[in-house]
Amino acid sequence: MPKWLKISLKILGALILLFILLAVGVTVYVANNKEKVLAQVIKKLNENLDGTLTVGDIKPSFFSNFPDVSLALKNVVIRDRQFPKHHHTLLDSKDFNVSVNAGALFRGVISINYIGINNASIDLYTDSTGYSNTAVFKKGKKDSIKADANEGGSSTQLKKFSLSNVDFTINNQKSHKLFNFAVDDLNGKMTYPDTGWHANVHLNVLAKNLAFNTKRGSFIKNKQITTNLDAGFNEKTGRITVKSNDFDIGGDVFGLNTMFVTGKGDDSFAFHLTNDKLLWSRAAALLAPNIQRTLNKFNLDKPIGVKAIISGSFGGGDPYFYVTSVVNDNRLTIPGAIIDACNFNAVFTNENIKGKGFSDANSIIRLNKFKGSYSHLPFTIDTGSVTNLEVPIATGNFRSKFPVTNFNNLLGSNVARFTGGNAEMNLKYKADIVNLKLNKPVVSGTIDLSNVGINYIPRNLKLTNSSISLNFTGNDLLLKNIRLQSGQSIVRMEGQVKNFLNLYYSAPEKILISWQVTSPQLYLAEFLGFLNTAKPSGKPAKRANSDNVIEQLATVLNNAKADMHMRINELHYRKFLATNVNADLLLSEDGIRINQVSLKTAGGSLKLNGNLVQKNKVNDFIVATTISDVNVSQFFYAFDNFGLTDLTNENLKGLLSARTSTTGSITNTGDIVKHSIRGKVLINLKDGALLNFKPIKSVGKFAFPFRDLDNITLSALNGDFDLMGDKITINPMEISSSVLNMDVAGVYGLTNGTDIALDVPLRNPKNDAEITDKEELKKKRFKGIVLHIRAHEEEGKLKIGWNKNHK
Template sequence: MNKNYTSLKNFWSQKLSRWARIILRGFGVLILLIILLFTGIAWYINTHKKEVLATLTSQLNDGLAGTLNIGDIEPTFLSGFPNVALRLENVVLRDSLYTNHKRTMLTAGQADVSINVMALLRGTVVIKKIAISDAIIDLYTDANGYSNTSIFRKKPKKEKTEKGDGTFPKLKKLTLDDVTFIADNRKTSKLYKFTINNLKAAVDYNFSGWEADVSIEAKAHSMAFNTARGSFIKDKGLDGGFDVVYDEDKETIVFNKKRLYIGGERFDIAANIGVGESGKFSINIENENILWKNAANLLSPNITSKLMMFNLSEPIAVKCDIVGDFNAQGDPLIRVNATVKDNVLTTPGGDVANCNFFGVFTNNNIPEKGFNDANSAIKLFNFNGTYANLPFVMKKAFILNLEKPIATGDFSSQFDMPRLSGLVDEDLLKFTKGTATVKVNFKADIVNYKINKPILSGLINVKNADVSYIPRKLEFKDVSVALNFSNENLYISEIILKTGKSIVNMEGSIKNFLNLYYTAPEKMVLEWNMYSPQLHLGEFMGFLGTRKKTQAAIKKSRKGNYTDDLNELFEKSNVDMKLKVDKLYYDNFYATNAHANVLLTDSGNILVKNAGFNHAGGTLLINGSMAQGNLNKYKLDANVTNVDISTFMKAFDNFGMETLTSKNLKGLFSTKANLTGSITDSGKLVPRSMYGTVNFDLKRGRLYDFEPVRNVGKFAFPFRDMKNIEFYDLKGKFDVQGERVTIHPMQINSSVLNMDIEGLYSFGKGTKIYVDVPLRNPKKDKDIEDKEELAKRRNRGIVIHLTAEDGEDGKVKVKLGGKDKGKKEKE
């Protein structure tokens, strides 16, 4: 058994060795034949170079409306094996109208062409592979639509047979090295220019067309769908590949989705491009993790310049569709979707933290209005985050028309009032308590990427807020307010202000508020209706003085801070108040049923119209104004009727008089006064600053212990009671000029004596009052009721002429000699 097995094994070993020698010999013969064949072909090409070059040129020129020139041809054996490889040098391809436009379609320093051997032996050239290097491919279309690609004549289709078979040569492989590709369409204002460092394409033909696997390493110098707008992906590198499918019937090239690096960023790209009469195309680009600035820099300058005003700190997910027509003028449709989660958005107006939204950009917001900036829109959905420490939500926020941007949307927020310190500096408004709820819809222009002239509709409610207005040192407690925005107007209601002792209920409106806020705050008028059950003016004295400058007014406010805007609003706006107060207090002044119209102007003036009070048993009607400054200048027209003079003088600090005070007078006082003067920021009258005219009437008056009269009494009537004098009806007129008061001629009829007085009374030096005193005792005539008879009796008898003037010690002295005697002495 073992012998048989061994014999069989030896037999087959001998047989296999023999066949191996036969196969090796055959293979060697085949190699030799191929070498001889290639050597023969090389010999043939070298010895028949002109004929081969002519055949090749003729073959390639067949069907061209132009010329293809090849400078030289050389065979290269192994590079095209098993086909014949030819190296073409100095290849130039030009269309028939080259002399008109001077744009050469192809200039190649070197082109390696792989040719089918059998076809070459039959006298035809079938190209299997082309490798082009050091070349420029320039596809040019002039303004009239003529293209140098017209050099290629479209041949009629023939019936297809088997896969890969046909009457036309099939290009299997294409390689480009150091090739500049240009597609310049002057008619549609499109320019594409790329430097292709390396491109390899393997082509497989089928019944419907062909498929290609392409790898590319290149740089984009221009990808301008509209040269007026600039280029996409300008000067960005390209590295990746494509799966390309050509459908001959549909005349389309489809780029299946595949990864491509653009400018170092990883994208998934798909495209559909028409290559026949239709130049329609669509490109889809996706990146799930790209920084905002990197994405913006890939777009055309008109879009990039707008997007670069913003930034997102963390990567976002982006999808972009570009849909257009290579044969059409203008921009293609551009649609970008972005998903933003837990990001920080930086804007010209400030930063938004914890930012989330789904965003859409389109340059064709209204389909029938074309692809342009004016028809572009940025749309944000479910936009939420925190701005200046304030949380907010916008279900929809749109920016329309990027030439003249308009923002529309809704805005809602709920926050504690102290959080407003992120928007408003605490040296202007300081909030220490309270809550706010905001729900508004808005529409606004955008100027320099900031909201301008918004139109709002909606409500802002503030509850139980404590706020300090620092420039005027005003404190308000438990403030509640409802702001209702309706178109351009602002309606303010449900305001309750509480200070230490005062309670003020307010409602008002500002017409054309939002427009004037941004354009002319000095024209803004806040119309207030104010009611207070009790108001202590001392708590509002901050309005008298000039406003303290805030730090924001001295330094430029930080981005996202509205202190400057509000400061300017408070400083320049006008306030027209209709005021009604049940009980009004200020130091010693107390009035009831007060009402007034008060206008606060942007220049710092306070105008008071038709102010009325019940005070000291009588009434006061006042019109006046005050100009704010280092000393506040006032102008006053007052009509006082039947007030208790003692209470009245005490309430007004005796009008700066030091000798005659509220303790010296009793009676019902009426006056008409036109006065100017100064008042301090604390509301105190500045002594000796008053100028004007006072007409007065004192009924049922009494004069108590008035020193000048008492001095006259000591001199002329030592036995009469000059400390307590009753006046029957006292009328007079004073001209007030600072520290001096001119007393117009005035009759004083009293229970003790009658006097005629005129002269000058000074709060300082210069008092000189002339007094004529009839010695007749008024008590003798008290029963006479006839006024004419009483007037005749008044000056009967002896009349003493006296002069009251300053003495050397500064006190008023009385001496004999009246006005007439003084004149005679001078004469």
């Protein structure tokens, strides 16, 4: 072996032996001077305490933190002077390990380089007056510490520290804060630059409670926190900074940047947390229960990027929150709806207005560049917000453009089905939020539907190539540039609804739509759906305010009234044709009120007023009409002879004027219910004629077999009829014609029950054609022999005979 190696090994062996001897010596010293050393340690630890520190026992453990001497203190208890009042022990540690400098120890000086607290509880308590049991620690000065070190005294600068199995609590009754951690493992190394101190810390704790305000509950409750921290303290600014790139909270890793400000009279804190891939449900689970309950009613399927700032004062009050989030191509679930292809930037803060405090009432959620698709309806919200979370109000700008067939997924089968066209919406809204849903929104802006095909289910009305423009202004709704086409009918409409937004939810039955309607041609049969009872095909619409937008829309459409002022060039209904039609109609849930209808038809005019009461399948009507100088043949033809079979348009000629007041029933298909008509009819026929009228011909064959009854001219005919279902009562009526004169009275049965009395003079009125004096004509009318004839039914057959009851 080389000589130099032998010498080196001897030196190394001597050093090892020296250290062993030193260790043995220290151990022996501590063992023989336990009480003295314990007293020194307690004295040293008590130098900065204003209270009591008790230690149960002390044992040396040289090799634990070699070359320092480790002292294992048992049952260490620290209490402040006010403990008898509040009963909160600051420190109660079963194992309290202290490492002291070995060389200093032989000089009788305690220099502590390491403290380890194990199997302990730490309770930092502040009562409602602001007093804290941390008052047990006296505030020392760095200069004096340095002086002590320079003079060979003790140094209180720790190089290492650790906590294991420690229950750590910060309980501030004054500011309603409660932080409680179960520390599994906390260890760190410290250095002391001129500016203060710096520490590298490993942390593994269970956050049992993190309540910035105990009245609102705890954040990250019962979450495991694992991280490596880089911490530092600057004496000049009084700031403690803590940073971490792997701050793991319950399996979610955050970036953490924290600052604590001390020595300013009101200690404050600020947390900056970031996470680029955080699931909504896991983020909600980190928050206080009152916030969780709300957030759990929402969800985002994919992870989102989140940045949060939480700052405040340990002295009291709610902390400040500022949270931003970026959502890309996500699926958002909200109460009552799912929004697909969702993208937006969100900001939440509980200080909307600076200086108004940190509270729900001063909170705001801002949404920017929101894009999504609701039930296949794509939309954007340029800017949206929810303010005052105590009484939430939502506002925003809503835009959307899509094929109207996409509406079908939303409307279902109760309101309407679209077959084509496009929709464009540009709306500003403001609404209360009740139970996390928009309630009674105030809307301004436009909704435009173009080239639309639609089947309006409650009225079974089908429209094609139609356009609608809705303009929300204030509380009013303006309906512009509306073009509706159903079959051959084309209708143009302009309308408005006063106070629409207020009535839409609170009283839809009070909504009145005022319409101005024009049409070049209208085929009434194409709108027979309005005879149907206005109920959707699904369950009946609710009258009360519904939080379902489709149910509420159906309720409004079924309950609202429409006041229609119509101007129609041509009106067609089966065989009926009218021109220059002017009508005022009031449509409501119960039926149709017809006011001041006037039109031209059959060469004359007609005026009509009435009311249609809608029922299940058959609708009742009340109608009053005035007919002036219409071609009676054309008029009867247009109305299918009013249900008469013996007297038809082929039997009539002349100009008819009439006044009617009738009631009856009409089916949903537009057919008059047989024998339902009742009322009064007064007629006047000028320049008339009866052509091949079978009842007259039947009488003529019996009384006037040699007269031509196929063409009976009537200079004037006035009639008074009472309609009673299948019976028509003919009040006494004079018929003066070219063939015969007669007085007629009785009952004409449409099915049975005919019983008519006829008084017929035998003289031929043809000879009276030259008489112009009315009085003379009246005298000669019944001159001569008069036949009294009765036409009545017996056993279902009409019999003609003498009227034996005539007086």
